[in-house]
Amino acid sequence: MKAAVYEGPRSVTVKDVPDAKIEHPADILVKITTTNICGSDLHMYEGRTSFESGRTLGHENLGQVVEVGEAVTKVKAGDWVVLPFNIACGFCKQCEQGLTNYCLTMQPEPDKAGAAYGFAEMGPYQGGQAEFLRVPYGDFNALRLGEDAPGRQLDYVMLADIFPTGYHATEMAGVKPGDQTIIYGAGPVGLMAAYSAILKGAGRVWVADHQPDRLRIAEEIGAIPINTAEQDPAEVVKEATLGLGADNGCECVGYQAHDPQGTEDATLTMNGLIDTVRFTGGIGVVGVFLPEDPGGAEAQGELEAQGKVPLDFGMLWFKGQRIGTGQAPVKRYNRALRDLIAGGKAEPSFLVSHELGLDEAPSAYEHFDNRDDGWTKVVLHPGNGNGSRGTSTTAHQTLEELRQEARDQGLEGRSHMNKEQLRQALGH
Secondary structure, eight states: OOOEEEEEEEEEEEEEEEEOOSTTTEEEEEEEEEEOHHHHHHHHHTOOOOOOOOBBBBOEEEEEEEEETHHHHHHSTTEEEOSSBBOSSSSSSHHHHOGGGGGGSOOTTOOOOOOOOOOSSOOSSSSSBEEEETTTTTTHHEEOOTTGGGGGGGHHHGTTTTHHHHHHHHHHHHHOTTTTTEEOOHEEEEEEEHHHHHHHHHHHHEEEOHHHHHHHHHHHTTTTTEEETTTTTTHHHHTTTTTSSSSEEESSSSTTOOOTTBBBBBOOOHHHHHHEEEEEEEEEOOOOOOSOOTTTHHHHHHHHHHOOOOOOOOOOOTTTTTEEOOOOOOHHHHHHHHHHHHHTTGGGGGGOEEEEEEHHHHHHHHHHEEEEESSSOEEETOOOOEEEEEETTGOOOOOOHHHHEEEHHOOOOOOOOHHHHHHHHOOE
């Protein structure tokens, strides 16, 4: 089968690898039809983790079941499923508490917890940027989808990671109806955190970043953009809240945070949140921070390479703030979020800017890593080199290009439409 394989820093190739297959009676085999490139993949792509050359990338996966192990009783061949990036057993101490993000069974290292597809330090499992994927404990890990799944893959695939992860950030921060919430980072996870806060009824949601294309999307979903190249988020938020600051905030960037000039500073967003969030406020941290960063010494310093970040702990303590951290337990949220999508209450596919065939993964990684304008979320479709919607020249138009075409044609009120809805409105 074909797969997107990590060859070394900033080198991904698409080549033939051994076919995924059933290895345990509880396994299922899924034909992957939609798989995303995640911001976390870029940490590995850039050589900033221990990810091994020769492994298949991809932890945001959706597809159709083609085979089940003899111990599988719930999931059937032909089912459409979305797969949490957490690989969990369902029966260890952590899973029993709903902490599938820290499963003890699937992590082979006894001093660690948590497993994932195609991810550094989270087990030996291959990723899903491939034609097929082996899914351990399929009855537990696969979330079955309804009859609308084939036509709404761009919405449902977000349940594999970034929609639950953004939602988890708001849960750890304690976002409630009417709250004033600040999101640091307008990447896919940051936008999902902002979207989740809005779905929860937050009164005002600010999103801070220095990428104009991503800030435009934040504004389109109802958030207030703050361009950090022009404004200090803490000053903006305090001015709007009588000097008090936001009720809560989310960190959605991680250890490679950098200023508008490109200088890395792992403290940038965390200390920004401590400053911006009010006394006794909550902070949810889902941006990736690692105990070891092979590239950290050169990019930042020796301490940062060891995951030691100079946090403004004195101010954190003085303000009585609370911090929640860690990867999301996707299964805690994905069923409810699935039902919001199915009921038309949520359309997370607004993020998608590019749909490409698996063969185009090397170029997609390069554009996404460069933060090229308009490359906000890339979706790959294995088995279809022209993407899921055929060979039309519009298939590779970015979301912003489609929105501009709608404006040129005088079509108003299209800012909240996803790519497929825009194509339909434009008659493509």
